[in-house]
Amino acid sequence: MTFLLVKNSCFFSIPASIIGVFLSSYISGDILMIIFAIGIIFVGWQLFLSYRMDKSHSFKDIPLTYSNDREETVIEDVNGKRYHYTICSKSLAKMLTSIGGAFFGMVAVGLAELLEYQFLVRCRIPTPVAVATSIFVVSVTVIGVVIVRIFIEIGGAGFEELLTTGKIVMFTAPGVLVGGQIGPWLQAKMDPSLMKLVVALVLLLTGVFLLII
Template sequence: MDYSLYWFMLPMSTLVATGAMLGGIGGAAMFLPIFLIIFPLLGPEYLIASPVAAIGVALLTEAFGFTSGLIGYLRRHLIDFKVAKSLIVIAVPSAIVGSFLSHEANPDMLKIMYGILMLILAYIILGRPSKKEKQKITEDTLSGKFKHIGQERVIKDNEGNTYKYHLCHPGKGRIFTIIGGFITGLMSVGIGEIVTPQLVKQCKIPVSVAAATSVFVIIITVVAASGTHVYTLVSEGGTDAILWHLVMYTAPGVVIGGQIGTKLQGRFSQEKMEKMFGVLFGIIGIAMISAVFIL
């Protein structure tokens, strides 16, 4: 095993994670195209045995990347654990089911499904509320405009800011959370892109609390999905089935990138970054589908 083979993934992972943090998207969405489209172009020694192995690495990498963000939100006391629990109890089982099923799926079919998913996510990202819409939702929420939608919640952060809002009906958006968890396990991406706008637009939760709660849901779901992938891969092919010599570069890369992205927050327009990633996801979707028929 050549431990220097994937050295270039350290700066690449740092760049991906920085951009993902600034754009508010899951970095795993960017890694699968790198593993399955770019790696084969570099030479046979860079080939990853299967899309499932690539998904496992992408999920492991994302778990490391979101950990640093989670620690920050825990310190700020911004996570609404009641909301998070209601999402985790349905997202985690569906992610585990998706992880097991991905090992049974046809590799080319997985790539096509991933391409279709990227096109769907591109549409979702491009349809996210603008900065002004987010601000208005937060202002309306804190002013008590949505008292009629459910139970009152109060979150007080470590700086003394109080977020008082009303929790939407627990059943709302349940089906989307199940789908998000399932496709995260199946193809490494989906839960974050679905949960975050759901909490802001549908549940009317203040943006800061929604972002923190989403990160908590994402990390728990991703850890469950990646753990399932690792267990299955090791059961079938031993510890060598996990590309540790790739993870050893992607994991620290996303941790570094997450910290850089956090420090750069506010210096770039998140709205423009989101649109850029929306277009990029569309391109990735077309490229992934095309690769099945060309490569």
């Protein structure tokens, strides 16, 4: 994860998510969920195709750059392992981050999925870097969404609904913290391509489940 990549993503995700918060009052939740379900099925399928490509080619044969004007970034983790990647299709990245941020503000999902599509499929960023970056961007973005939501709840529904939201957070926060510890451990143990396959299957199943219900 690099500061520049996070900064560029948050620059578009935070304003878009705040806009999404206000748009959520005017768009049917059912319509949003259908659009989101179709979107993550598409992303999951693209990740699966990327996994198939990883298995049919050696990693060094897969191009990491898409034009000569992009420099390769090299970062090193705490264990001394080096990751090489480039940021490609910047205009598409801005669009996907903005769309993901808007969906995140409306239905609290969508940003991480579109970020991982951009990072893993389009730019072929190593899975640990892509996942860590998307999680951090979502974490920063959610702060802006929460602040706006709090002001809306106080000015609209009042403290009762805000209290209900707080109770939900009390149960979900420990799960997020535990997952944040398990995730890096799994990434260190699992093959990156296998991790990509797992993410693809989760997205596909989630999308199908949302369409069914």
